[in-house]
Amino acid sequence: MQKILDEIVATIGTSKDRGQVADYIPQLACIDPNQFAITVAMADGRIFSAGNSAQLFSIQSISKVFTLTIALGKLGDAVWSRVGREPSGDPFNSIVQLEHENGKPRNPFINAGAITIADAILMGHQPKETLAEILQFVRFIADDDSIGIDEKVAQSELRTGDRNASLAHFMASFGRIKNPVDCVLGTYFHHCSIAMNTEQLARSGLFLVDNGRNPVTGTRVVSTQRARRINSLMLMCGHYDGSGEFAFRVGLPGKSGVGGGILAIAPGTASIAVWSPGLDDVGNSKLGTEALEKLVQHTGWSIFG
Ligand SMILES: NC(=O)CC[C@H](N)C(=O)O
Numbered sequence: 602m603q604k605i606l607d608e609i610v611a612t613i614g615t616s617k618d619r620g621q622v623a624d625y626i627p628q629l630a631c632i633d634p635n636q637f638a639i640t641v642a643m644a645d646g647r648i649f650s651a652g653n654s655a656q657l658f659s660i661q662s663i664s665k666v667f668t669l670t671i672a673l674g675k676l677g678d679a680v681w682s683r684v685g686r687e688p689s690g691d692p693f694n695s696i697v698q699l700e701h702e703n704g705k706p707r708n709p710f711i712n713a714g715a716i717t718i719a720d721a722i723l724m725g726h727q728p729k730e731t732l733a734e735i736l737q738f739v740r741f742i743a744d745d746d747s748i749g750i751d752e753k754v755a756q757s758e759l760r761t762g763d764r765n766a767s768l769a770h771f772m773a774s775f776g777r778i779k780n781p782v783d784c785v786l787g788t789y790f791h792h793c794s795i796a797m798n799t800e801q802l803a804r805s806g807l808f809l810v811d812n813g814r815n816p817v818t819g820t821r822v823v824s825t826q827r828a829r830r831i832n833s834l835m836l837m838c839g840h841y842d843g844s845g846e847f848a849f850r851v852g853l854p855g856k857s858g859v860g861g862g863i864l865a866i867a868p869g870t871a872s873i874a875v876w877s878p879g880l881d882d883v884g885n886s887k888l889g890t891e892a893l894e895k896l897v898q899h900t901g902w903s904i905f906g
Pocket residue numbers: 660661662663693694712758765790793857858859860884
């Protein structure tokens with residue numbers, strides 16, 4: 602495994618076209634696109650890394666897997682009255698479907714869906730309390746108490762988040778947002794601004810590898826059925842309008858973020874985190890996807906055999 606990862610890093614290092622960093626969030630626009638890291642956390646506890654796997658980055662939309670998991674824990678199946686579970690086929694920040702579908706987002710991973718999930722888990726609490734709960738959960742699943750929020754990124758998003766504010770207000774006009782919109786957006790921007798390195802991120806996905814139970818610490822996080830369902834949503838919706846392409850090329854449940862990270866799950870085998878800040882046209886890590894494609898070619902881990 603170490604040899605495979607070292608080879609991937611060597612190939613990625615020679616890539617000329619590294620994609621574009623997300624420039625609509627100023628704090629992400631100044632990240633050096635030449636950075637790269639990959640970590641494979643195996644179900645048996647072994648961890649393999651290559652590249653700069655100690656470097657923290659903004660996990661952005663990958664946090665939506667964690668907030669969905671928390672929402673399912675709090676609300677159970679009532680979550681599905683608030684968001685759907687179909688791929689949207691539209692960009693992650695699109696507003697068009699919302700009007701036709703009465704303000705109900707297609708899935709929990711597009712921005713509108715994740716904003717609704719933030720509203721669902723706020724339940725009248727202060728954003729600070731809810732964020733503390735989200736952080737506590739992420740630290741628990743990653744087994745690492747040092748994980749925190751990058752306040753500079755959160756403030757950068759708050760200042761430039763007109764599109765997300767539009768989505769939230771539009772949904773509120775359908776009566777679908779229950780807490781003050783500012784509180785919901787503050788919570789959403791802050792959970793997107795959680796900073797992790799690939800080692801922490803790979804460990805945080807382990808509960809999705811072994812039927813809802815972290816195979817290394819032995820702690821149960823969600824039921825078997827819930828883990829299966831979260832994986833299915835990641836496969837179908839985790840890369841927005843690039844989800845079909847990701848399933849075709851990589852064949853694993855995965856969730857991307859505009860910080861350039863991807864969390865991918867090889868059920869029964871490993872949790873994989875990769876980071877390369879440059880994005881493709883739909884906002885998914887360009888070289889991160891290529892790295893996962895190579896990893897799966899070498900290991901045969903695609904869920905499609
Ligand atoms: N795809 C993403 O990672 C988007 C998350 C980002 N915080 C946004 O709202 O635009």
